[in-house]
Amino acid sequence: MAAQKGDREAFGELVRRYGPAARRVARAVLHHPEDADDAAQDGFFSAWRNINRYDPGRQFGPWILRIVVNAAHDLRRRRQIRETDPVSAHLPGGEASPVALVEQGELGERIDRALQTLPERQRLAVVLFDAEGFSHGEISQMLGIPEGTVRSDVFHARRALRARLGLEPRGDS
């Protein structure tokens, strides 16, 4: 792998390819886009420093995303970012700032609120499975939890999101 030989351009390609997923996963942990970008960046810095530990025989995606999840946890500890208190499941609940509504749109606001009602592990599981397309097994390795737990987390997260977003229940939820 060229990046392991110190090729910055090659590493830049990896950032370009896995950056969006890294930012989404960090956002699933930290909620705030700016914090998520900081964590994703920290993750890529850490990956660059430790690139020789990466086994080129395996997929880069799960490796970098595991690092990003750890970086997001570290950032939260360092900045003592408080986990947003779970909000009521009634949507649209609370007072949304007009600016946020304009910037994000009503649907974005609803998704944000729905996600915040979920425990972090379920958020990560559903983002990694449904949005990023990783298998239960890969997620299990990334998060260091049993595969059955991942399966259950995805199931519950989906069901909760569908209910809170007013989507029709799927076959499995």
Next chain:
Amino acid sequence: MTQKFNPSEHAPDPEIGGLLRTHLEGLAPEQFVHRVMAGLPQRFTLDSWEVLARWARPGIAAAAIITAALGAWLAYPRQSDPVGEPLLELSTAADSELILSALIPEP
């Protein structure tokens, strides 16, 4: 309460996945790439000659110190080792018997 999983649960949910991707997507992906690359710490990637060159100076210095110490040790006359000297010279067989015998000599 028992959970019932069905086969559709093994595949990603495109509707939820699409919503999450759109919502969690950060703005300006190319800007993020530039930001990461601009702050990327310098990694030292040395080839074998650079590694040898780095070791050369301390290596030569260490070799010089060892050579000087060895030269000094060889050049100066070595003092006699008191531990290696015999405690007394045995000149006769009787002396030797006296020393080696475990019995008390008869008067």
